Amino acid sequence: MKLKRWGVSSEFGDLNTVLMHRPGPELRVVTESNLREFNFDEPVDVNQFCHDYDLMVERFTDHGVNVLFLTDVLADDADALNYISRRPNMTYTRDLARVFRNGAVLMSPHLRGRWGDQKMLGRALKNLGIPLHGEIKCPAFLEGGGVTMIGDDTVVASICDRANQSGTAALREFVLGSEARYFLDVPLPFGHVHIDGLFMMLDEKLAICHPETLEVFPCALYEANNNVPRYLLFTEFLEERDIEIIPITTEEMRRGDLNVVVTRRGCKAVGFSNAVRLADEMAKRGWELATFPADTLFKGNGGAHFMTCPVFVVSSSMILKSELGMPVITAIVVGNVIGSGIFFTPGELARVASTEWQVYFIWTLCGLVTLFGALTLAELATLIPRAGVFYHTLNEAYGSFAGFLQGWIQILISGPGSVAGIAILFGELASQVFGTEGSQARVIWGIAAVIFFVLVNLRGVTWGGRTQIVLTAAKILGIAILIAAGLFFAVPASDAAVPSENSAGLDLTGLLRFAGLGVAIVFFTYDGWIDATHIAGEVRNPDRTFPRAMGLGVVTITIIYLLVNLAFLRVVPLHDMQANPGAVASIVASAAFGDIGATAINVLMWISIFGALGGLIMTLPRLCYATASDYVERTAGTGIGAAFRGIAYVSPKSSVPAGATIFVGVAAIAALLFFGSFSRIVSFVLVPLQALSMLMISTIFILRPRLATPRTFRTPGYPWIPLIYIVVVGALLVSAVVYNPLDTLLGLSLALTAVPIHIYLSKLGR
Structure with a gap:
């Protein structure tokens, strides 16, 4: 199943192809005694979880996104299918790998309940014909939800509860100069898992953000061929890039309203149905947010962004602005x-x-x-x-x-x-x-x-x-x-x-x-x-x-x-x-x-x-x-x-x-x-x-x-x-x-x- 086209160089282009895994009976592995191991807030109703997941997938396909399921890509790999059938966190494909313009990097999950999951995603990427730049390995930790891009020239990685400086340094070694001109290390306050729970790019000059959390620690901005970083606050970097922010409240952040994926540049995205105010703010700017129920999926810390691994987003350098009436x-x-x-x-x-x-x-x-x-x-x-x-x-x-x-x-x-x-x-x-x-x-x-x-x-x-x-x-x-x-x-x-x-x-x-x-x-x-x-x-x-x-x-x-x-x-x-x-x-x-x-x-x-x-x-x-x-x-x-x-x-x-x-x-x-x-x-x-x-x-x-x-x-x-x-x-x-x-x-x-x-x-x- 080789892809003729693949590559991701921005967060806000037309989403063409995404890699996902539909959950199943393996969710029953999660119990009250092991919630922390699998990052669930509470055990979930498997049928309802799968039903809401299917609604989410439907929103993507409604927007013309080609959804590839891991079990289809790995259909000839019996060992991989057996592994996946036992792992409740495989559905969170975003955290396992990050695809860039010229190749992918396998992540290093911090939770022991997820160790090895990234290997299965690596097999899938190989089957799709996507080369690997490399893999971040223990004792370095970094998950895909902690990696994003601003524009098509800056990779952002968060240092947080799930990632250490060794992890972001390893990613920087893979991508700085080859996939991006700039690399921004963003330290997050204690208790925050990934930057995608605090910040999300919608378009080249538009983002969703919880600014209070991102104004605590200075960030290190690296430029290709320069080992000496420049330090500035994350919000200062956004101001330098002239990026408009749609601010969200602490309550909206905690219920996952930022969990949004752009499907069509400048006009369409997918997210939770409880993000009512955010949907209104986006609509004022010409956006349509296609929604699905949040309650059950978010009990397992799932959502449109967390549960998708984009493999082909039309390059931002090949995207035109939606300006004509x-x-x-x-x-x-x-x-x-x-x-x-x-x-x-x-x-x-x-x-x-x-x-x-x-x-x-x-x-x-x-x-x-x-x-x-x-x-x-x-x-x-x-x-x-x-x-x-x-x-x-x-x-x-x-x-x-x-x-x-x-x-x-x-x-x-x-x-x-x-x-x-x-x-x-x-x-x-x-x-x-x-x-x-x-x-x-x-x-x-x-x-x-x-x-x-x-x-x-x-x-x-x-x-x-x-x-x-x-x-x-x-x-x-x-x-x-x-x-x-x-x-x-x-x-x-x-x-x-x-x-x-x-x-x-x-x-x-x-x-x-x-x-x-x-x-x-x-x-x-x-x-x-x-x-x-x-x-x-x-x-x-x-x-x-x-x-x-x-x-x-x-x-x-x-x-x-x-x-x-x-x-x-x-x-x-x-x-x-x-x-x-x-x-x-x-x-x-x-x-x-x-x-x-x-x-x-x-x-x-x-x-x-x-x-x-x-x-x-x-x-x-x-x-x-x-x-x-x-x-x-x-x-x-x-x-x-x-x-x-x-x-x-x-x-x-x-x-x-x-x-x-x-x-x-x-x-x-x-x-x-x-x-x-x-x-x-x-x-x-x-x-x-x-x-x-x-x-x-x-x-x-x-x-x-x-x-x-x-x-x-x-x-x-x-x-x-x-x-x-x-x-x-x-x-x-x-x-x-x-x-x-x-x-x-x-x-x-x-x-x-x-x-x-x-x-x-x-x-x-x-």
Whole structure:
């Protein structure tokens, strides 16, 4: 049972995998006469203890945590299973070992009733493929509950009733310089067992603490390559790190309210049901504390923290902050979708439509199908609220190849291609507005726009989000002016729409042809709504925010598109649109405002494309980040592993995926220089991208039964809503391949190069 991914470098990342032991009849070994030997306050009701333990495990699995049980990991080790069946303290796996980024350290329990337990956990870690730095051995004593981390650079060990200075010194020898830059020795007053009963990190700048106990003795702070410690109080160290404290009372400390485990960074944790005030304080800061009964477990000094040994927590250097709310997400959805398409596709659609009602029907149909996809995707984003939901849903449902294929296509085909195509359109319009005609000027303007948005997003997710709101607002305002021009200011067309010889007729064959070609044309204009899910890991309260923002965004887009078409058709008949498909917007503006209007519409289109480009460059790096971070550990020690680590780099100052943002910018500029043709890029990326969207929507049928909780948003009309989306998009793929086989098959061929690459990476990851 080798793990492909493991390692813990912080207390507050996404908890992926945890090692636990479900207790059983061995608890009957604990009696009134030997309570101190096993650290129980009183004998427990075995059935109730196991029942409450199962409720605790359920809370972890509800949050998507992979729970590994010792008896499963050691299923082939009869000696270990026999030992475990007799040891009531084996359920406290936290105390027996500590897993770090590069390996684990076996602890040295102080109580004689626990001597030898750590050996069984060591066997389990070996079976999981986790190497050992070493073992702390008697007369040195230290237990895992006395070890924690602050940030990802400081290991903290408490000197207390269960640990001596020899124990903390042994741990310091193992980890200082290799696993951490700093090591903090924290002496605790008499009567306190572990630091995890007094202090618990929730996030990089947030902790739960009983400060009175931690202000008694000075602590020794060691730095790598420096044997002389600096002395300071623990609370002073927290102040230096600018860590906010949620203080708890002595009564709350004694009943175990600190016994909390973070499961999803910045939003979810598991703890005791009696920690009511703490849950309220956490809720004020955007947290949800999933609880279970405390009474019976705490009689044996158990709880969520004491009874878990984390083996894989997503690295804090690969975690993004949850800062974005509904306005930003809605703006990103609208900004990503409404780009250049709405100015060009009405004319293209006129080539295959014969009546106005067909135009309104196809725009409404595509909007409805997109809404179905968005609602399904919103549920997936709440099931897996992590950066790069597209990638993680495929990975979770269909295995590592599906997730890698999605990342491969997005990163190397559709992502840079989309950015390059939009950048070229931006450059072309910018050249017209500023009078710098020519293909070279068009490329220069496009490159400048890409560089601008890369720099903006490197400043931070909030900067990028605010910029997107401003650009989206400007875009909507400009389109509103265009709608008003067509509906209220321009003189309406006097002649009725006349079907051309190329238009689809009203016979069944004509309607099918119109549906196939029309859906393809209009779906291109709706493309981009999925990209907002790439930043799911940075959304506040994703269970509420994502469904509302996705639904509102798609409905807003559909209404805007219908109004634009209504304005266009009021001024320009269908047969005139067929003759000038790319100039419809300029004709409408000119009819309302003259030559000034034509110039204004060019500026409008320029702003619109600029906003779409900004939305892509904000969201695509999150996908690159998610893919790269998943392969960092699997490719460690290789050249390609170094590349993945660089792409997965998160700026410690702005907490944005800086490495991925720079990568997307460079790849987009390369694609901008290589392709040069917007229409060719669209054909090239259409089939791979839409096939992936259909595949991702299908994951709802697998992930909902596995991950859904009572609080998770559920897609209305399930299962019909996702099924309708899959059928319509499937028909689109068939139509695209039939009518344009060369470019679509070329895109598919490049996508399939992911197969040998994934095989190579899988071999590296063993």
